[in-house]
Amino acid sequence: MKKIYLMVISFLLVGLVFTGCGDKPTNETKQSAAPVKQEAKQVAKKETKKVVWKLAMTWPSTLTPLASPTHNLAKMVSDMTDGNFKIELHGKEKHKAALGILDFVKNKQYEIGHSGSYYWKGKDINTIWFTTVPFGMTMKEQYSWFYYGDGMKYMNKVYDRFGILNFPGGNTGVQMGGWFKKEIKTADDLKGIKMRIPGLAGEVMAKLGVSVTNIPAGELYTSLDRGTIDALEWVGPGMDIKMGFHKVAPYYYTGWHEPASEMQFMVNKKAFEKLPKAYQNILITAMKASASDMYYENFHASSEAWAKMKTEFPDIKVKSFPQPVMQKMKDATTEVFNKYASENKLFKEIYINQQAYIKKARAWSKMGEYGYIQTTDSLK
Amino acid sequence: MKKIYLMVISFLLVGLVFTGCGDKPTNETKQSAAPVKQEAKQVAKKETKKVVWKLAMTWPSTLTPLASPTHNLAKMVSDMTDGNFKIELHGKEKHKAALGILDFVKNKQYEIGHSGSYYWKGKDINTIWFTTVPFGMTMKEQYSWFYYGDGMKYMNKVYDRFGILNFPGGNTGVQMGGWFKKEIKTADDLKGIKMRIPGLAGEVMAKLGVSVTNIPAGELYTSLDRGTIDALEWVGPGMDIKMGFHKVAPYYYTGWHEPASEMQFMVNKKAFEKLPKAYQNILITAMKASASDMYYENFHASSEAWAKMKTEFPDIKVKSFPQPVMQKMKDATTEVFNKYASENKLFKEIYINQQAYIKKARAWSKMGEYGYIQTTDSLK
Structure with missing residues (x-):
């Protein structure tokens, strides 16, 4: 014995x-x-359980800041477990399927994914609520809704059918409204132009007579240069300037369509349940911390790029769409929302929930950063 | 054998x-x-190392949202280590020394503390930079400066002499400018009034003829009611309404003096170095995640309180200080900054660094949430 x-x-x-x-x-x-x-x-x-997970992301693995939360997540998780829980990162350059992430994670080819929830609107229209919607919440309002309102509850509900646990994965803040070859003075100027604009905002633009298309990132500049498209939206100055759009489309419009684009971490539920409890908590905490980091990384990069743009590219014309054009965009947005709400019960429920939340939250937002800048900006 | x-x-x-x-x-x-x-x-x-740390905080342990990061930190750290790393929380009700936290941590009576950096301006004026300063950065700008600018570098430099590692510990966002018994129409109306307002903002108000005082939280309402003071600033509606100030001082002014008050986690450096590497990383990640949570908890509570205030307490008069009054406040702030800069080399260095950062960051802030609300707020 x-x-x-x-x-x-x-x-x-x-x-x-x-x-x-x-x-x-x-x-x-x-x-x-x-x-x-x-x-x-x-x-x-x-x-001391050794775990190796694979993560698939929609982006090339070097595309900062979108890919940054994955690198930060992998580092945090490894550092917190003395290297016992590793996450291998596979960028688009490896798996070749930018929009295959949901299926990868659902089928457990990858235990975890990093993408944008609204890419799955073809599978379930309710996935859009967890990225951003036109004229929707700001970053602060949306995180407050996620964590202290009903956001996470709905997120779990919508992703449950895929066997996926969904978590916020980093926010870009307000995205710019896009690059246009000509100035938009009235709603008529939008009619017939060809524009790359994805998601619900694409449906809104289509209602205003825009010919909407989606084009892979690698072909955007050439398409704009050659006139295959007349306009496009991408992210914001931190990412846009590197793409060179300003050289061929000098009108740079402020945002309305993606006020707080949240990335997503998708986790295969069964894989998650197999993790030791401590690793589950380590993963959750690291997702939250790395998501939080992305906003500030992007904010920093954008403020640097914005300053550079103003001095190095003075020909860029920064504009906001005129109010009557914005009103038509908002009316079209409401039409699109109402259409989906009439077809889909859960859509209606989340829509009403978000609208109620935003009403209170916006009143307070106006007293915060907005009010502060408004009352102090003209001081010397 | x-x-x-x-x-x-x-x-x-x-x-x-x-x-x-x-x-x-x-x-x-x-x-x-x-x-x-x-x-x-x-x-x-x-x-499997068992570690028990004690945390001392400036606040009563039930005072949400200020105390919330400590509860979230303790839970996250315990959950990530299967209960092997525990943090005991001692609120002010236990240790009785709200402003003794820096000494507690410095002397290792407590391994970790939670407080506000600007409380230590008597020990080192440069501690103010890591909470907030009048007319300073917004929350987003400040976190970007902390993590992607030089903020953390200076934080480490300033706290090194205390043998302390300092980390962001949760942000309140823009604090309201305070409750006043009478309306402030001109700068003359400030002269001679007695106000509770701490920190650098107190020095600024003193320059405008305000008789500045500090009073413990528990005595604030009585002091205001009995006329010991004529005005006070506290935090924002989420915390203020519970205190009842609106019953005796109906003018509620918007903020200028604390645009992004950051709490702090102070960690005794030697205690930190004794932790296993994985626990160090667990602590750091949990501090970041729990700090991030506080902002949204407070935002949510404030937007709920703001909505309630508007309906239940319609007699509260929400005002911004007139621009000429704000200009005098800003001029006085600059005087205070210049005085310290002339006396203290590091103060001057951080001041210049922050001013340069804010210049770029603010231009971009105005294109983000601010611009978005500005261009969409009047739409139907």
Whole structure:
């Protein structure tokens, strides 16, 4: 008995030291296990379990700031587990399927994904609520809705059918309204122009007579240059200037259509449930911290790019759409919302919930950063 | 040899199971240790080390949202370590020294503290930069400066002399300018009034002829009611309404003096260095996530309170100080800054650094949430 006991324990400890105790280190000795060994095994498994996950993202893995939360997540998770929980990152350059992320995670080809929820509106229209909607919430309002309103509740409800747990994955803030070759003075100027603009905003623009198209990122500049399209929206100065759009479309419009674009971390529910409890909590906390970081990384990059743009590219004409044009955009947005609400019960419920939240939240937003800038901006 | 080996290993495992492997579980057998045992001990120590820290906070432990980051931090850290790293929370009701936190942490009576950096301006004027300053950065600008500008670099520099590592600990956003018994129409109306307003803003108000005082939170309402003071600033509607100030001072002014008040987590450097590397990373990530949460908790509470205030307390008169009054406040702020800059090299350096950062950041802020609300607010 002593010999077996010794062997079992030695095996366990060697497993601990050299493999960090993988999934099945002691299966062979299961039947002969003494009580102490059983308890030790539990502790060892819990404390030093080696886990390697793969993450697929919509973006090239070097595309900052969108890809940054994945790098930060992987580093945080590894650092918090002494390298025992690793996340391998696969950018679009590896898996070649920018819009295959939901299926990858649903089918557990990847345990985790990083993308944008509104890309899945073809699968379920209610996925749009967790990215951003035209004339919707600001970043602060939306995170407050996620965490202290009903946002996370609805997020779980919508993604449950895919066997996915969905989490906020980083916010770009207000995206710019896009680059146009000509100035938009009235709503008539929008009619017939060809524009790359995805999501619900594309449906809104289509209602105003815009010919809406989607084009992969790599072909955007050429398409704009050659006149395949007359306008496009991308993100904001931090990312846009590098693309060179300003050279061929000098009118740069302020945003209305994506006031707070949130990325998403999608986690396969079964894979998550298999994680030791501590690793689940480590993953959740790291997702929250890395999502938070993205906003400030992008804000910093955008403010640097904005300053540079103003001095290096003085020919860029920064404009806001005239109020009557914006009103038509908003009317069209309401029409689109009402159409989906009449077709889909849950859509209607979330729409009403968000509208009620935004009403209170916006009144307070106006007293915060907005009011502060408004009352202090003209001071010397 | 076998017997000793067995005893050592059994002892180790029992230690692992029943004590989670404390600081000194196997000291007695140190000399007889075989190589396997040594390695096992290292793993066991690293993986299951039991740590209990104590945290002292400036606030009563129930004062949300200010105390919330401490509760969230303790829960996150415990959940990420299977309860092996515990943080005991001591509110002001326990240690009785709201403004003793820096000394507590410096002297390692507490390993960690939660407070506001500007409370330590008497010890070092440069601590003010990590809370907020009058006419300073917004929350977004300040976090961007912390993490992607030079903020954290200066934070470390300033707190190094105390043997403390300092981290952002939650932001209130723009604080309201305070409750006044009478309307402020001109700068003359400020002269001679008695006001509770702490920090640099108090120095600014003093320059405008205000008689500045500081009064503990518990006595604020009575002081205002009895006329010991004529005005006070506290935080914002989420916290203010509960205090009842509106019943005795109906003029509620918008903010200028604390545009982005950041709380702080102070960590004793030596205590931090003793933590296993994984726990250090767990602590850092949990501080970031719990700091991020506070903003949204407060935003949510404030927008609820603001809506309630508007309907339940329609007699509250929400005002902004007239522009000429604000200009005098800003001029006085600049005077105060210049005075400190002439006396303190590092103050001057951080001041210049922040001013340069804010210049670029504010231009971009105006294109973001501010511009979005500005261009869409009057739409139907």
